[in-house]
Amino acid sequence: MERQEYNITAYTENQVGLLNRIAIIFSRRKINIESLNVSPSEIEGIHRFNIVIVETEEVVEKLAKQIEKQVEVLKVYYNTNADVIWQEMALYKVPTDVIAEKVLVERLLRENGARAVVIRKDYTVFETTGHREETDNLIKALQPYGLIEFVRSARIAIIKASEGFHRKLQEFERREPSEEVAENEFLNDREQVFTM
């Protein structure tokens, strides 16, 4: 099976130590996490992990199941890049005098969709969001003009097919789950593969 980038999305309780519990599922198998974002979800008290790794689907499915098995994890999804809308954000610090003097730089920033966040006498901070290539392009462009500092965020991704997590959470909070409970999704998918 082909190795490619997968986006793993996990909804979890906000609990001390859970980040480690999830991280060691990867490190135990010597799998590198390419990108990791953890932040509060749209639901109070529930956090959302976005994890990017390069692996085969077979491995990713096993990892997703292992993550979901953790007591404080509510739900895990995994998607290829084609199945998600994703963005990374980048900040660039460049000397203000160069920006002010060189029109070329201004055009570069416009072409790359950058936005000024802070303008000071000594430096200016620009921001872009986009895919890796897009934020990389601006680095290359700014490098000759004295790029002082650069930082990129982890990837965040919206799942194209997702209907959100609110309804799912209500199922989790019920003591007696319905027949269509969320946890059976791994088995639901299998129906296409295995038929009697």
Next chain:
Amino acid sequence: MSTQTLAQPAASPAAAPETTPITGAVATLQALVAEGVDTIFGYPGGAIIPIYDALYDFQPELNHVLVRHEQGGIHAAQGYARSSGRVGVALATSGPGATNLVTGLADAMIDSTPLVCITGQVFAHLLGTDAFQETDIINITTPVTKWNYQVTRAEEIPEALAKAFYIARSGRPGPVLVDITKNAQMQTFDAPAYERCTHIRSYRPAPVVRKEYIEQAAALINSAKRPFILWGQGVVLGKAEQEFKEFVDKSGIPAAWTILGVGALATGHPLNVGMLGMHGNYGPNVLTNECDVLIAIGMRFDDRVTGRLDKYAKQAQVVHLDIDPTEIDKNVKTTVPVWGDCKETLPLLTALVERKEHPEWLARFNEYTAEEVDAVIREELFPTSEELTMGEVLQQLNEITGGEAVIVSDVGQHQMVACRYALQNQSRSHVTSGGLGTMGFALPAAIGAKFGAPHRPVVAIIGDGGVQMTIQELGTIMQTGVDVKIIILNNQFLGMVRQWQELFHQRRYSFVDIQSPDFVTVAAGYRIAGQRVDDRAELRSALEKMLAHPGSFLLEVMVTKENNIFPMVPQGCSVAEIRLR
């Protein structure tokens, strides 16, 4: 991520229960009592003194067994859990006390043993300061616990422990660790009446069983010509022995066991065709690659069971019953996954399978058994050689106990002999370290097993290597007076490693010739009766004397030095390539 405690918003303030001011230490012990705990295994130390202080007033309600090492404590708790089917509880202090639990936690994790371990921790304000006996036990134990939690305030204790017991025993069981800082043990708080935990929204221990998979599984089984059942400890953990037997009896399908599943179906049952795996029986291994439908129940296709995976049961359609969805498709691709508690799924399946017999297919197993008896078993159990064999010790023991004893085995050659030859009339009759292969497990686990099954004879079977890893627990036996029979099968070698060196490393016996003390004298030092046997003529009477002895007894049996365990599936070979010699 931010710090959030366990406290959830109160459900209904109108029905607020009455509260009583107590210390965190007392709340801890009250929680244990409320969870039905009667025995705890532990060792005191600085950071857990407040709990031990409170424990003083909980005697004899909470029987505390003082072990000689925390590893002994947790293995004893494992033995207790395995023989009784209840949650084992171990208590240790911070730092080295806590780190000494790690091997036992790893063992319990891989063998799905329900445990609640409580460790003391330094004061909350000292966390992260490298305080005396401070260690980050939460992070150390994260990979080897099903769940762990650090309590820093007394008010968290009842809910943390309620969650701990619920998580440890529900779903696929496992070990849980609760680390309690000393200030939390000492604080007084207004404790509400203890409430057991029955629901955690992010945790679904057992799924809703999907009927269509039961139907698919039944159709596959009913159409099978050469069906074969593999069962594991899931049957025991699910307390589904009766349901399993009804399934086997009705379907008439030959069934073989993993070493942790042993005894769920009695050894003497006509459809029990034996043990799977590297040193399992001949027929079950060879015929795994000839069956047409493989029905795996509560087992996880460990590499010691499957041998080479890409040559494992490739011809078969696989039905896998398991409560843990991560096990389904993990190692062996399943045709029909039956995800659920086998206590629930097995009766549903039994209702749909046709009552059948498979005489010709079963005869194949019996033919292989006959071959194995000729090549291996007869000489092992009834040797013609002068020296004693491990197998004949088991054979004599079987004849005396009739399969009624709880066997606790350590790790190595003697373990394989004990698994292969010990008669098992009922479930929970063989406690051994399966997944982790922890040498030193058996002596402390036998102590715990006896507390967990006080009315059954408990016989520990240990090698001369393993026993020296936890031999200090003879002190626990001495002090508690617990009645444990100990058989040391002494081949004067680290036998299993020696066997591999003989077979695969040109007999280069690198550091396997271990010397032992005079075990009988050591036992005598602990005021435990003992005897050493190296003559066949004395074996039977020595075993009878041991079993009849009031209280513990250590029997050292000198056996052949260089015996090998066969059959054997060599590493990297398929189960069909199993060797008889």
